[in-house]
Amino acid sequence: MTTLTDADALDGLRDALGLLKDREQVAERLLVSSAKHSFDPDKELDWDAPFEEGKWFWPPELVSLYDTPLWRRMSEEQRILLSQHEAAALASLGIWFELILMQLLVRHIYDKAATSAHVRYALTEIEDECRHSKMFARLIARGDAPWYPVSRAHLNLGRLFKTISTTPGSFTATLLGEEVLDWMQRLTFPDERVQPLIRGVTRIHVVEEARHVRYAREELRRQMLTAPKWSQEFTRVTSGEFARIFSVAFVNPEVYTNVGLDKREAMAQVKASGHRREVMQTGAKRLTDFLDDIGVLRGAGRRLWRSSGLLA
Numbered sequence: 001m002t003t004l005t006d007a008d009a010l011d012g013l014r015d016a017l018g019l020l021k022d023r024e025q026v027a028e029r030l031l032v033s034s035a036k037h038s039f040d041p042d043k044e045l046d047w048d049a050p051f052e053e054g055k056w057f058w059p060p061e062l063v064s065l066y067d068t069p070l071w072r073r074m075s076e077e078q079r080i081l082l083s084q085h086e087a088a089a090l091a092s093l094g095i096w097f098e099l100i101l102m103q104l105l106v107r108h109i110y111d112k113a114a115t116s117a118h119v120r121y122a123l124t125e126i127e128d129e130c131r132h133s134k135m136f137a138r139l140i141a142r143g144d145a146p147w148y149p150v151s152r153a154h155l156n157l158g159r160l161f162k163t164i165s166t167t168p169g170s171f172t173a174t175l176l177g178e179e180v181l182d183w184m185q186r187l188t189f190p191d192e193r194v195q196p197l198i199r200g201v202t203r204i205h206v207v208e209e210a211r212h213v214r215y216a217r218e219e220l221r222r223q224m225l226t227a228p229k230w231s232q233e234f235t236r237v238t239s240g241e242f243a244r245i246f247s248v249a250f251v252n253p254e255v256y257t258n259v260g261l262d263k264r265e266a267m268a269q270v271k272a273s274g275h276r277r278e279v280m281q282t283g284a285k286r287l288t289d290f291l292d293d294i295g296v297l298r299g300a301g302r303r304l305w306r307s308s309g310l311l312a
Contacts, residue, residue: 015293023219024117024118027121027215034128039204051197057194058084058198059187059188061275074261086251087139088143088145089251092136095136101173102126102130104162105126125211132205135205165238166238167227169239172235172242176287177246184283221294235296236299237300239305253267284310285312288305
């Protein structure tokens with residue numbers, strides 16, 4: 001695959017968002033930020049503090065059934081219990097996604113100069129993601145809700161995607177997994193209705209993921225300008241399909257059964273919920289605007305993104 005050199009960036013290579021930044025300078029800044037603002041969740045968070053009675057595990061407006069007929073029939077206690085199970089399901093999804101991301105990052109740097117800042121930052125990000133996955137696992141184990149693995153079909157699709165993904169496809173998927181959850185977590189960590197441990201976990205994740213998003217966005221811009229046309233088109237289609245998979249996997253249907261609800265009724269009401277559709281599209285809008293600007297949302301890929309429900 002063609003790669004952009006420092007000379008290319010300085011020579012005026014640009015996209016719809018403007019001049020591309022020097023890859024090494026971006027990585028150096030991110031390394032400095034990582035040194036100043038990285039966290040050890042085992043030490044930063046009070047894992048032994050009891051959960052506070054009456055507090056949510058996820059903001060109610062972000063719970064999948066919010067403002068549906070079923071939600072209006074549920075007791076406050078059952079709503080809070082659903083928020084706990086959905087928080088565990090999202091943490092489980094996050095672990096699955098970050099395991100994929102770490103493998104994609106290793107693939108990306110496999111044939112690049114190990115002494116470059118670009119590679120050193122990728123390794124730093126992998127360190128972050130290891131801590132995040134352990135943090136999410138500990139959060140699940142701390143509560144009364146179970147681990148919610150993705151379906152066998154999605155597990156195998158993830159394995160296939162890791163194998164066939166192009167470099168720009170990998171970074172598009174990275175941003176999809178990071179930015180929608182990031183938007184939700186930015187609403188969660190300052191929300192005093194939410195359990196302090198959940199707020200602490202989301203605060204750490206938001207601070208560290210901001211660097212990951214910057215790294216992925218800058219590299220994806222570069223790849224969409226320099227990758228072969230077949231790779232760009234393949235990226236458009238595979239990213240659209242990944243968006244469809246992600247939107248389905250976002251809430252594990254077993255959470256409804258585990259809080260005493262009829263799974264089929266709950267899933268039907270979530271699918272019909274205008275509020276839920278707005279939440280998902282709002283959470284994805286910053287990303288879809290960016291992808292549209294750099295040429296990812298075109299043709300069949302755009303139609304797949306629309307069918308995912310993440311693009312209005």
